[in-house]
Amino acid sequence: DAMVIQNPRYQVTQFGKPVTLSCSQTLNHNVMYWYQQKSSQAPKLLFHYYDKDFNNEADTPDNFQSRRPNTSFCFLDIRSPGLGDAAMYLCATSREGQNNEKLFFGSGTQLSVL
Amino acid sequence: GQNIDQPTEMTATEGAIVQINCTYQTSGFNGLFWYQQHAGEAPTFLSYNVLDGLEEKGRFSSFLSRSKGYSYLLLKELQMKDSASYLCAVTDSNYQLIWGAGTKLIIKP
Numbered sequence: 001d002a003m004v005i006q007n008p009r010y011q012v013t014q015f016g017k018p019v020t021l022s023c024s025q026t027l028n029h030n031v032m033y034w035y036q037q038k039s040s041q042a043p044k045l046l047f048h049y050y051d052k053d054f055n056n057e058a059d060t061p062d063n064f065q066s067r068r069p070n071t072s073f074c075f076l077d078i079r080s081p082g083l084g085d086a087a088m089y090l091c092a093t094s095r096e097g098q099n100n101e102k103l104f105f106g107s108g109t110q111l112s113v114l
Numbered sequence: 115g116q117n118i119d120q121p122t123e124m125t126a127t128e129g130a131i132v133q134i135n136c137t138y139q140t141s142g143f144n145g146l147f148w149y150q151q152h153a154g155e156a157p158t159f160l161s162y163n164v165l166d167g168l169e170e171k172g173r174f175s176s177f178l179s180r181s182k183g184y185s186y187l188l189l190k191e192l193q194m195k196d197s198a199s200y201l202c203a204v205t206d207s208n209y210q211l212i213w214g215a216g217t218k219l220i221i222k223p
Contacts, residue, residue, distance in 0.1 A: 042118070042201070042213035043157070090156055099144040099205040100164060105156035 003027070006091050006106035013081050014114050021076040021109045023091030029104070031097040032074040034066060035090040037108075043090060049074060050097055078111075086113045116140045118214035120202055125220045126192055134187045134200050134217045142207020148176050148187045149201045151216065157201055160187070189219075197221045 004025045013019040023032065030051050035043040047056045049068045063085070065077040078085055088110050092103040119137045126132040138146070145164040149157035163169055163178035163185060175188040187200055199216035206212055 040122075040215060040218070042215045044213075045211070088154075092156075097209075099209050100162060102147065102159040102162065103157075103211075105158070108154075108156045110154070 004091060004093055004104050004106035006089075006109050008109060009107060010110050010112070012112045012114060013078075015083065016080045019078050019081055019111070021078075021089050021091075021111070023074045023076075023106055024072050025074075025091075025093045025104075025106075026072070027093055027095075027104060028071065029093035029095050030071075031094045032068060033090075033092040033094075033103065034064075034074070034076050035092065036085075037088045037090055046076070048097075081111070081113045083113050086111055116206060116212050118202055118204060118212055120200075120214045120217045122215070123218045123220065125222060126189075128192055128194060128221055128223050130192050131188065131190050132192060132219065134189070134219065136185045136187070136202035136214060138183050138185075138202070138204045138212070138214075140183075140204050140206040140212055143180055143183075144205040144207065144209060146176075146178055146185050146205075147203045147211075148174075148185075149203065150198050151201060152198045160200075192221050194221050194223070 033048040034046045037043040046060045067075045088108045091106040094101040117139045148160040151157040161176035168177045173190045178185045201216040202214040
């Protein structure tokens, strides 16, 4: 089945130690998104790619970076994780990013920072 | 500012009907989504409304009134597996997706 896959499901890192979360998709969608979601809060968009074009949200900290080496893969790099970065990180895709398109989410990576 | 309001938590009984409301104040409107999110899992798409009225899909229906900035999700014949958070999200005039914090629905036997 075509899907969005995130690895790992759970990630523990140390304060200040760089960490990379990965996402892959077999849907061949043009748009890939990274969201941060804390408990009982709305998902917060960090950035998205339309094909290779990177779009950063204005309030996304510089500590968060992303790479999309090809259509299928997208990575979220947190250069120096702080305690406040502990959250669920959700990768999502949409075919063309049109307003009526639903998002397809991966299962998420729950990040803990010790 | 842009805002989506949903009740934080609701409780309902198995087999009953529940209505989850969502009101929004956004810069423009280009559609409203409902997603279901089980605890510790990713959201999954439930419904999309862009025109006024009711969209029915099995046990779930979604209603939209653009003039009132209001939507609701109606769940019928509730099952225990319907215990989840339900997130309302609106696409604004800049095609940005604005998310609500979600309504946690607790189903009791």
